[in-house]
Amino acid sequence: DRIKDNGSITIGHREASIPFSYLGANQEPVGFSLDLCEKIVAKIEADLGEEIDVNYVPVNSSNRIPLIQNGTVDIECGGTANNKTRQEQVSFSVATFVSQPAWLTMSASGLKEAADLKGQTVVATQGSNAVGFAQQMSTDGLDLNLVQAKDHAESFLMLTSGRAKAFLEDDILLAGLRAAASDPSTLAFLPDSYDKIYYGLMFAKDDAEFKALVDGVLSDMMASGEFTQAYEKWFMQPIPPKNQNLDFPMSEALKERVANPSDSVE
Amino acid sequence: MFDVLFQRGFDGRLYLEWLLSGLGWTLALAFIGWWIAFAIGVLVGVGRTSKSRVIAALSRLYVEIFRNIPVLVQMFLWYFVLPELLPTGLGTWVKQLPPPWGAFFPALLCLGTYTAARVAEQVRAGIEALPQGQEEAAAALGLSQLDTRRFVVVPQALRLIIPSLTSEVMGIYKNTSVALTIGLLELTAQARQISENTFQTFGAFASATIIYLLLALVAYRLMLWIDAKYHIPGTSPSKPARKPLFGLFGKRGAA
Amino acid sequence: MNQSNANTNVVEMIDVCKRYGTFEALKKVNLSVRKGERIIICGPSGSGKSTLIRCINRIEQHDAGSIVVEGQELTGAERDIAKVRREVGMVFQSFNLFPHLTILENCTLAPRRARGLSKAEAEDRAMHYLSKVRIPDQAKKYPGQLSGGQQQRVAIARALCMEPRVMLFDEPTSALDPEMVKEVLDTMIGLAEEGMTMLCVTHEMGFAKQVADRVVFMDGGQKIEEADPQTFFGAPENDRTRAFLQQVLH
Amino acid sequence: MNQSNANTNVVEMIDVCKRYGTFEALKKVNLSVRKGERIIICGPSGSGKSTLIRCINRIEQHDAGSIVVEGQELTGAERDIAKVRREVGMVFQSFNLFPHLTILENCTLAPRRARGLSKAEAEDRAMHYLSKVRIPDQAKKYPGQLSGGQQQRVAIARALCMEPRVMLFDEPTSALDPEMVKEVLDTMIGLAEEGMTMLCVTHEMGFAKQVADRVVFMDGGQKIEEADPQTFFGAPENDRTRAFLQQVLH
Amino acid sequence: MNGLDFSVVADALPYLWKGLQFSLTLTVVAFAAGLVLGVALALVQHLEVPVLSPLAKVYVAIMRSIPLIMVLFWFFFLVPLIIGAMMNSGRPVPIGGLWTAIITFSLFEAAYYSEIIRVGLRSVNKGQYEAAKALSLSTATTYRSIVLPQVFRITSPIILNQTIILFQDTSLVYVLSLTDLTGAASKIAQLNGTLVEMYLFIALVYLVICTSASQLVAVLRKRTRIATTR
Ligand SMILES: Nc1ncnc2c1ncn2[C@@H]1O[C@H](COP(=O)(O)OP(=O)(O)OP(=O)(O)O)[C@@H](O)[C@H]1O
Ligand SMILES: Nc1ncnc2c1ncn2[C@@H]1O[C@H](COP(=O)(O)OP(=O)(O)OP(=O)(O)O)[C@@H](O)[C@H]1O
Ligand SMILES: [Mg+2]
Numbered sequence A: 001d002r003i004k005d006n007g008s009i010t011i012g013h014r015e016a017s018i019p020f021s022y023l024g025a026n027q028e029p030v031g032f033s034l035d036l037c038e039k040i041v042a043k044i045e046a047d048l049g050e051e052i053d054v055n056y057v058p059v060n061s062s063n064r065i066p067l068i069q070n071g072t073v074d075i076e077c078g079g080t081a082n083n084k085t086r087q088e089q090v091s092f093s094v095a096t097f098v099s100q101p102a103w104l105t106m107s108a109s110g111l112k113e114a115a116d117l118k119g120q121t122v123v124a125t126q127g128s129n130a131v132g133f134a135q136q137m138s139t140d141g142l143d144l145n146l147v148q149a150k151d152h153a154e155s156f157l158m159l160t161s162g163r164a165k166a167f168l169e170d171d172i173l174l175a176g177l178r179a180a181a182s183d184p185s186t187l188a189f190l191p192d193s194y195d196k197i198y199y200g201l202m203f204a205k206d207d208a209e210f211k212a213l214v215d216g217v218l219s220d221m222m223a224s225g226e227f228t229q230a231y232e233k234w235f236m237q238p239i240p241p242k243n244q245n246l247d248f249p250m251s252e253a254l255k256e257r258v259a260n261p262s263d264s265v266e
Numbered sequence B: 001m002f003d004v005l006f007q008r009g010f011d012g013r014l015y016l017e018w019l020l021s022g023l024g025w026t027l028a029l030a031f032i033g034w035w036i037a038f039a040i041g042v043l044v045g046v047g048r049t050s051k052s053r054v055i056a057a058l059s060r061l062y063v064e065i066f067r068n069i070p071v072l073v074q075m076f077l078w079y080f081v082l083p084e085l086l087p088t089g090l091g092t093w094v095k096q097l098p099p100p101w102g103a104f105f106p107a108l109l110c111l112g113t114y115t116a117a118r119v120a121e122q123v124r125a126g127i128e129a130l131p132q133g134q135e136e137a138a139a140a141l142g143l144s145q146l147d148t149r150r151f152v153v154v155p156q157a158l159r160l161i162i163p164s165l166t167s168e169v170m171g172i173y174k175n176t177s178v179a180l181t182i183g184l185l186e187l188t189a190q191a192r193q194i195s196e197n198t199f200q201t202f203g204a205f206a207s208a209t210i211i212y213l214l215l216a217l218v219a220y221r222l223m224l225w226i227d228a229k230y231h232i233p234g235t236s237p238s239k240p241a242r243k244p245l246f247g248l249f250g251k252r253g254a255a
Numbered sequence C, D: 001m002n003q004s005n006a007n008t009n010v011v012e013m014i015d016v017c018k019r020y021g022t023f024e025a026l027k028k029v030n031l032s033v034r035k036g037e038r039i040i041i042c043g044p045s046g047s048g049k050s051t052l053i054r055c056i057n058r059i060e061q062h063d064a065g066s067i068v069v070e071g072q073e074l075t076g077a078e079r080d081i082a083k084v085r086r087e088v089g090m091v092f093q094s095f096n097l098f099p100h101l102t103i104l105e106n107c108t109l110a111p112r113r114a115r116g117l118s119k120a121e122a123e124d125r126a127m128h129y130l131s132k133v134r135i136p137d138q139a140k141k142y143p144g145q146l147s148g149g150q151q152q153r154v155a156i157a158r159a160l161c162m163e164p165r166v167m168l169f170d171e172p173t174s175a176l177d178p179e180m181v182k183e184v185l186d187t188m189i190g191l192a193e194e195g196m197t198m199l200c201v202t203h204e205m206g207f208a209k210q211v212a213d214r215v216v217f218m219d220g221g222q223k224i225e226e227a228d229p230q231t232f233f234g235a236p237e238n239d240r241t242r243a244f245l246q247q248v249l250h
Numbered sequence E: 001m002n003g004l005d006f007s008v009v010a011d012a013l014p015y016l017w018k019g020l021q022f023s024l025t026l027t028v029v030a031f032a033a034g035l036v037l038g039v040a041l042a043l044v045q046h047l048e049v050p051v052l053s054p055l056a057k058v059y060v061a062i063m064r065s066i067p068l069i070m071v072l073f074w075f076f077f078l079v080p081l082i083i084g085a086m087m088n089s090g091r092p093v094p095i096g097g098l099w100t101a102i103i104t105f106s107l108f109e110a111a112y113y114s115e116i117i118r119v120g121l122r123s124v125n126k127g128q129y130e131a132a133k134a135l136s137l138s139t140a141t142t143y144r145s146i147v148l149p150q151v152f153r154i155t156s157p158i159i160l161n162q163t164i165i166l167f168q169d170t171s172l173v174y175v176l177s178l179t180d181l182t183g184a185a186s187k188i189a190q191l192n193g194t195l196v197e198m199y200l201f202i203a204l205v206y207l208v209i210c211t212s213a214s215q216l217v218a219v220l221r222k223r224t225r226i227a228t229t230r
């Protein structure tokens, strides 16, 4: 395929998707997903028997899918949720992470549960699937005033500056943002839990060969325990650039997927 | 290609309705923003040519600040920083305006004040392009400085710059798209949202683009009409001073 | 002609100097104009003619010396300057009509705003003076729709509408096509015959001979010669005057 | 004067018509100019004088009739037009010097580009003609730094640098201050005395009397009268001519 | 809000500097390419070249009517697809963000520059063209030696002003995930939550750069005014 022809692969990475894919101390892309991709690249090189060039292209939530579609990016190593609509446009690897959407609020606001949000202003990041999720909740009767910020940092700023009462995003991303805040204790999660979301690496649709390769590498890692090691490194230990520790143990759901790798979204 | 417009989004509305609501915000921003820009622009532009040093310097300061920072950055400052500078009560009230008003007003102020700086420069250029003799003649007739400006200088300067104001009108309506960065769902944002929901990028963007083109056409025709309406009888419409700097479709006067 | 009231000087300039940067445009010029006098000013380009008459209604400010117009010293407050300007009419080489106003509006603006006339009064007065310059029928048109000669006559009417005591003319005919010069000069001759005090910069020597009480010749910012027309054209004292007249009357 | 070679017509216009839209600027004009002749064209504004001479080097294209310049019919290919233009020099009312080039560059550009002269040759020639118009010392300056009279003399020199057979002048002095008119007219008289074929639109009647072989009077796009200067100024045949002369010679 | 921490700005300076360099590079490249193309577009219209002239007109009109963000989206998402389809390669042909930015900005600016040049061409006195004709200069020589030098002189302040706007507009490359000055600031901000400090700082940087540049424009304008008065 094209990677063979060009002798190069283009990896899409995020810039602030902690700890999956973000800019480290030297503004170089680092993260959990990038470690996984490294293995995939190694596998491709082994298969081809030659070195390939690796290009990194930064992507954001609103352009990652079009960029996969138009071929600018071969594989996105971020934290992208796998779902049915997206599957019509692109393909996903077996799940590499399982998260749940959650509400982050200011502790001082006194909100206790999602139902308290009725009629309130909430924020989600443009292009993330939390937008659709919030809209869904709204039509289901929660009646939210949804605003969309340009990126997670601005969404977070909307929350902390009081423009929005709550920020809806995947729990792991919120944990990252909260950990980076000057005083994490001022922020609190609402207890409500929602359907699980399966993350995967994302690449172009209808390339069975490539998908098989990616899934193969990931399954091998999961079987050998390498995957769990990588998880520990990024989720349980201090990570760059500020050496904070997310302290986010592997969920039961993910353990289950590690035991039985799958790209199912059910 | 455009069949996407007739599909329904999660909220049960046609995507066409999404686009039209985006168009509504775009138009509201552009239209109201323009009058803010025009009012401030004329005042500051006249201030720029004032004989009073203080007024001239203040006007200059305004222009330099507001036109030399990218709209994108100004948008951010209006949205996130301004409420923090206001007294706490007012700031909180601003921040808790229900959407989309919470984004609309900062965007409006941002575009209005930014465009005003550019209008002010045009007004100044128009005033400076007037023959020296006009002010002299007014002075020689014993008109006060204020009357000279009001009855002689500004009416002529404004007529002179209608073509370049056209470009500012176009500018403000195009800059409305920057408001999407603070979460206002105007036309471009809606197009993007549709494309994200349906992945029919081409159809969504093409529809929005066509709307923008039509809008530009309308804005341009409107300005031609205004130009014709305020055209001074007996002066040639293509005098070199009346630079059709940003004439859009074909030659001026072809309308 | 009007030598009787010799001490009612309408304009009195004493040692007037004017500098642009380091360039001296006027060097100690003295000139007094009595009521009803017609003064013609001529001289080569750049000699300071325009500067001289523009100082009289303070469109330019002089740097030294004194200028007294109608008993009012021209160094006073803004208000006083405005008062002087109301009494001094000025006609420019390039007409300087307000192109966005009709002829009538051109003529009524200043009387209404600076003299406080009502609209009706101002319009009556405007029509009176427009008839005087023989273009009352053009009142509703815009300046751009008139010929140069007509425009200059409107400019004269506009100045007259303020009913000034003195009229200043700065080369009123030199921007006109030759066949329009006469209509403007005729208008000015009419004014002169009615006894208007006039200072006029012009190269129209025929006109000068016909109407002038005195001719002033300027060169290099100085008044070189001042004489009645017969003496001036017949036997000019100064070499520079002679050289100039030779050029202009070629 | 130069009536001997009567059949070497440098310019021959037969029934030339020119329309702008529906407006007829020239109506069947006939004119022939012999080598060495000096023709003065006058007439009221808008009568078609400029149009007439601009047709001769095809800055305007005529619509009907024929114009033959130096034996070359002016309807031919672009190449031939360029050839004709090289032989016809033109001086405009508003000088039209190239403001971004020095005087010398103004004069050498066309000889180098259109005549293929080397830089040195072109500069020699330019200095020759600049001396002729008495401003060789200004060669390094830019047009904006010269007075109007000097600029017009440069324009004449620039045209002469192409060594044309005919010179066309379109009111060369009417944009000038009065005291500069003479220096330009003197230059033109010098040219005339050297036998240059000239067509000149001007209102300078003194000049016309002095140099013209023939005076042409135009009105409403037609040639109304054509006569030698004595007849023209002394006993004009046509009423319109008389009316015009009365205005101009007031 | 209280207690802004500008020390993060100091730490981020090298990265911000890289972003600024990108903004400047993009500006310079788009300026050069846009100007060349803009002159061509303007000449084509001025000379009323058949076929090309109306095409140029439509191109300019369209470019000037669409927001730059929209144009960037088009080029970024769709052009690879279109080129791919045109080349029958079956696959989209990727164009990197950098090239997208350069191409988009050049093409976009060309439309604006061409309008400026076109007006400049028209404001050159008719007498200049006539004098050139009367001296039998060819059309090419007339434009190269007479007209264009004057046009550049007249329009250089306006062109520079437009270029300042171009420099500000480079902040929109965030939609391409490129890292210009604004992008650099917002990325740093995302990592350590200092958006306000970062934005205030870059506002100041833009202000200083653009004000100095417009100062230069003012000087230029004064110069050209002197050069064109006689
Ligand atoms: N605003 C100005 N700044 C600098 N110099 C000026 C200014 N106005 C006039 N001058 C200079 O002052 C001198 C006198 O100018 P003035 O206009 O009075 O001459 P003039 O006799 O009216 O000439 P003309 O016949 O050309 O109108 C000229 O040399 C002119 O260059
Ligand atoms: N490009 C043009 N388009 C339309 N009408 C024109 C054009 N050029 C000249 N005319 C008209 O043709 C007529 C003759 O013009 P022309 O310039 O030849 O007159 P002229 O005798 O030279 O007048 P002047 O003494 O004012 O220079 C005028 O009525 C003028 O309005
Ligand atoms: Mg003067």
Ligand SMILES: [Mg+2]
Pocket (backbone or CB within 6 Å): D049, D050, D051, D170, D171
């Ligand atoms: Mg003419």
